[in-house]
Amino acid sequence: MSREWKTVESGPHTYRELLHPVIVKNYGQWKYHTRPRPGVLRHVANSGDVIYTVRAGTHRQVTIDIVRRLCDLADRYSDGHLRWTVRNNVEFMTPNEANVAPLIKELEALGHPVGGTGNSISAIAHTQGWLHCDIPATDASGVVKSMMDALFDDFVKEEMPNRVRMSTSCCEINCGGQADIAVVVQHTRPPRINHEILKNICEMPSTVARCPVAAIRPTTVNGQPSLMVVEEKCIFCGACFGACPAMEINHPEYSKLAVWVGGKNSNARTRPANMKLVCHGLPNNPPRWPEVTEVVKRILGAYKKGGREWERLGEWADRIGWKRFFEETGLPFDKYMIDNYRHARVSFNQSAHVRF
């Protein structure tokens, strides 16, 4: 192919010219904000300038058609400026209060719910799934669409104790990141080794090294160097599958979904905390994964009822105690939820503190 253009390794796109003029003017000079209604922020600058932000949910897996329509709205209501949030919501910023209501109307007409601010359930961060990834056991987009349909009300309202961040990941690697509630794939069997393809595509030493528990060993199969998995050691994590497609971990039945809660990345009040396993063995049940939604709704219901203002989901569980968490959500605690990995001991109750 003949090329005229010589690549400019420019890195991230420049940003200055993309910002709204009111933002450029008041850059670094914001004084405070309020939330006039769910989905709308009002930031006030030291200069007295005001900028309204209208936030709306998107499909995340969008198309040029959808993007162009959002551009139309930006042209009409926010001087041609728009941005996305880290949770795949779109934001329009305008100094013009009068634009807010009609913008909301048009967004909603297009099917973009306005909300996701403050103590709402924002959009669910998710990952590629069957649409694009090479190692997924489920389809994050579908799980998320199904859950958000059920949680829609809590996106457009601000009625939770504090913001709720959720994520969904299509393998145990968890590209979706940790969250207040996360739905993550969980395998329940060791990988089956596809010896046919292994010999052609496997970088065997890397694959052996990838296993966190050294369960993979070199062996010989039909006279050819190959790999084997020591089943007792294997913890079904699927790390090897990322290194070598012959380590087939995914299975329509043995790959399940698990629910994790209490992840927190902010430093507000408590230190950031890792999320914890509270439910597993849920079937990978497309196209609607009803069991997952049911479990998530239970957790959210209990939190909504019991959480104090500003208390994140994990803080609530820590306050009332995890025993009570399981009682209030009606989820069963079981032995698998006791850590037995590297730092297991630090999660043990090394005290006589118990509730009856």
Next chain:
Amino acid sequence: MSREWKTVESGPHTYRELLHPVIVKNYGQWKYHTRPRPGVLRHVANSGDVIYTVRAGTHRQVTIDIVRRLCDLADRYSDGHLRWTVRNNVEFMTPNEANVAPLIKELEALGHPVGGTGNSISAIAHTQGWLHCDIPATDASGVVKSMMDALFDDFVKEEMPNRVRMSTSCCEINCGGQADIAVVVQHTRPPRINHEILKNICEMPSTVARCPVAAIRPTTVNGQPSLMVVEEKCIFCGACFGACPAMEINHPEYSKLAVWVGGKNSNARTRPANMKLVCHGLPNNPPRWPEVTEVVKRILGAYKKGGREWERLGEWADRIGWKRFFEETGLPFDKYMIDNYRHARVSFNQSAHVRF
């Protein structure tokens, strides 16, 4: 030797007949207690009966002469009954309030300070040291005598924020147990291997297995099977020396003393907590180890000044933050105090929480 007696494997001595009659009468029926003065407890039973306890310090490494003298006091003031506490203090219990004052007087005359109750510094739990153990790097009894001379006042008074438990151990194994403040041996060099004696006395496989970091390897020395230590791996713990006397870890200069704080075994308020390293590299300086006493006094001084009522030493440090702990005690924090062992990560500050 000819024996007439046939051993009775009786286990722990029976206790019922050793208890004071007032105790037998009110067994399990105590209602509350008060502390009329340091070193004295007054327990009141549901029946209305009262028993006074007078607690006094001892040398721990006592003699039949000392014990007989204490027996004399028991005969005179507590109906022939006495007990020891877990911290090597002796206790006399009497229903007779009139016995308390003269008993105290006699105890003090014999050199047994009366105190150790409530929010005092009780006697320091300690270990065998050079007097008897086969692996000690210092003499716990001597270190303790030196410290208690300096802390005497705080044994006979109750002026600390809460009780202070201390311990001293003569090797890193820490038979003294953890405590609010603990003085523990710390080695700073790998064991030197005494190949002369090794071949005769070493159970080599056990010694290899004893090392927590697999730093010991079989080797050949002068044609004989022997052991070697991989210096980069060795963490100077001395565990091998307990398994095999040829692994000579002790050294007059390279074996030092370290000070640990914040150990807490009770469940009161906070969960029990492990003690933390706050000072190391102190010289092993008999007969009086003045540097150790100085460091311990600094810590206690700061705690006494800053601790709130009922706050144990570690709780105080946790509340004010460890940065402030080091400021207030004037002790330097250094890189060695950052954990780099198995659960290191959980002690890292995985947050943006910092004080300035």
Next chain:
Amino acid sequence: MSETTSAQAFKLNPTPMLDTLETGPWPSFISGFKELANRTGSTMVRGALDQLNYSYQTRMGYWKGGVVGVHGYGAGIISRYSMIADKFPEAKEFHTMRIQPAPGLHYTSKALRQICDIWEKYGSGLISMHGQTGNLQLQGIVQANAQACFDELNQLGWDLGGAGATVRTGASCVGQARCEMACYDTLEAHHKVLSYYTDYVHRPQLPYKMKFKFSGCPNDCMNSIQRSDMSVIGIWRDDIQVDRAELKNYFATKGTEYIVNNVITRCPTQAITLKGNDDLEINNKDCVRCMHCINVLNKALSPGKERGAALLLGGKGHLKMGNMLGSMMIPFMKMETEEDLEAFTELTDRIIDYWAENGLDHERLGEAIERIGIQNFLDAVGLDAHVDMVVSPRDNPYFKADYTHTPVLREIAA
């Protein structure tokens, strides 16, 4: 030039499983895909839908990787070939171009339209907006179109992001652009730092991936502590700024009880005390910069004036160790001038170099530090240990201090 047929002839195949995802109030990505396919007649999108429907039926994925790239770059395109191209030949190639957006994910409609036009010309028209790392993901292109597509984008100032063992595309919160909490200019820092590492972004030469995320304050809206190896979090060193009048206002409007229950008692270090009935006092020496009181009373309280950023190292996802949160390395760096940012990259260079030399294959920075030991790491990169790095000093005796190390004695003698 995506593979299209004439609009009249184009018809989607039945996708019964996917169709169930077209109901319900939340935007349906399936409806979006279908709309696009129907309008553009993209067979690639049709094929992708067919294969996806098949995945829903069989509960298995059918993509495999390969190598697709653009001239001179070793990363930036995630290649996908169908494993069942015999069944669904229309989607046999379905690669993703990862485009680095502007910091803070700011756009103009003009810039976005340009992208859409190029993407309609060369690709499927599907976009993932955005990927979890922060890329604008153009999903669905064939190898043959990749270079031309990239060239057109590149002329407009867009560049590919990272993939594989590279520095990855960064992420930055909206920061000073719109947020009163921002303690440094996250957009500028993001832009400078990632531009500086462009070579590392485009050419895999590290043990594994390396992510930077920039949050303007400890609220950490970029999840940097869990999702990046280098988490840069805004912080301040002096006292929280108090607007007394606004504070009075809060007491008057919200009531004392509200402020006691939602602010005073929620401070993690009890640094705030009620003064009288309608005022509060912050003991800034005890404040750990958690942000909570500022969040609740944002009109009255703001971060101090002496602002900068903290650097936390080693955050990452599940693989091999379980979730890892970044841990405090530098509590405060100025981030204002060119020189400040140069000092920053000078430091991150040292860290990356050390890791590049000592990290194992596929070992993230945090894992490497843990394996090698933080002491060795600090020495190697020339940083001093300080107590903010830990929640508390070590609780096990397994450390090797040099036997000449007796700092305390000097202190005590003095």
Next chain:
Amino acid sequence: MSETTSAQAFKLNPTPMLDTLETGPWPSFISGFKELANRTGSTMVRGALDQLNYSYQTRMGYWKGGVVGVHGYGAGIISRYSMIADKFPEAKEFHTMRIQPAPGLHYTSKALRQICDIWEKYGSGLISMHGQTGNLQLQGIVQANAQACFDELNQLGWDLGGAGATVRTGASCVGQARCEMACYDTLEAHHKVLSYYTDYVHRPQLPYKMKFKFSGCPNDCMNSIQRSDMSVIGIWRDDIQVDRAELKNYFATKGTEYIVNNVITRCPTQAITLKGNDDLEINNKDCVRCMHCINVLNKALSPGKERGAALLLGGKGHLKMGNMLGSMMIPFMKMETEEDLEAFTELTDRIIDYWAENGLDHERLGEAIERIGIQNFLDAVGLDAHVDMVVSPRDNPYFKADYTHTPVLREIAA
């Protein structure tokens, strides 16, 4: 029959280092030793002092182990031979007999005098009272005297304690004998359990040592959580008992401020609320039995009526892992009747048997559980998992649940 010479001839050697420990207000063990030696003319004590002084000079220890025992027992005597017997021949043998005292370390003067007399006859007269594990340690005997000494002690009901890979001598707090907090009879439990394990105490047949400690309440005056593999801690299941009159009294005498600052705000789970100005209420569902409020207001508050004990496993010292605190296994067992105690030893039997079979050489119970995995351990000893065993559920995904395991679905269907 300790080696003595005639009193006139006996003279201690100079011990200049040790002599410095004879000053100061705290009781001096050196003065005690000298007094004893001078009175009894014990050359063994003189030798021990000489060697100790030499250790103080050279900063090294000079004892080595060996094997000394009594008929039929594999443990109970710690043998010590001097490595420098050429220098200090008088202390060439200096063994310790570990005697199991009565639970709670209760004595009568009569019982103690008997011991002293026997010990004067056969040994050095030195006693360590008590060892950290709880033994009465008779320090300084020669092998030739051990059996006779033991026989005389044994006739009075004294037995040797553990050493090496045995169940060790137990320890129990004063408990119901004198403490209003005691939730079970620690002395009786100690006595029963240790008597039951007598064979394990006397004959090494376990992977390593196994310690039991009995504390009557969560104040854990026996440090059982850190110092024993089996930590038995008293606890109650119902509500804290409140004596309303005494509570009023406390408010009246101590004042509301004192009670708010020292009780209410110090409850770890905020289970206590102030009621009006001079009363408080405990939400017992939130109480974690920490003891604090009861400790402070011990006249007004007491543990509930439904009392028993919790069992925590795996506490131990530094070796290999660093300090380990026992972790909650059984939150509540009745400990009142014979049957209760039998049920207890039935359970500990299962635990010990499992460990005896699966523990590595020199591996404590807690280490073994950690290595083998708590799931396997629970299954093997027939215990159910419950959430009190952990501070919180696991935070890493590396668990292997059976694929048939879908308890939640049953629940949800119901």
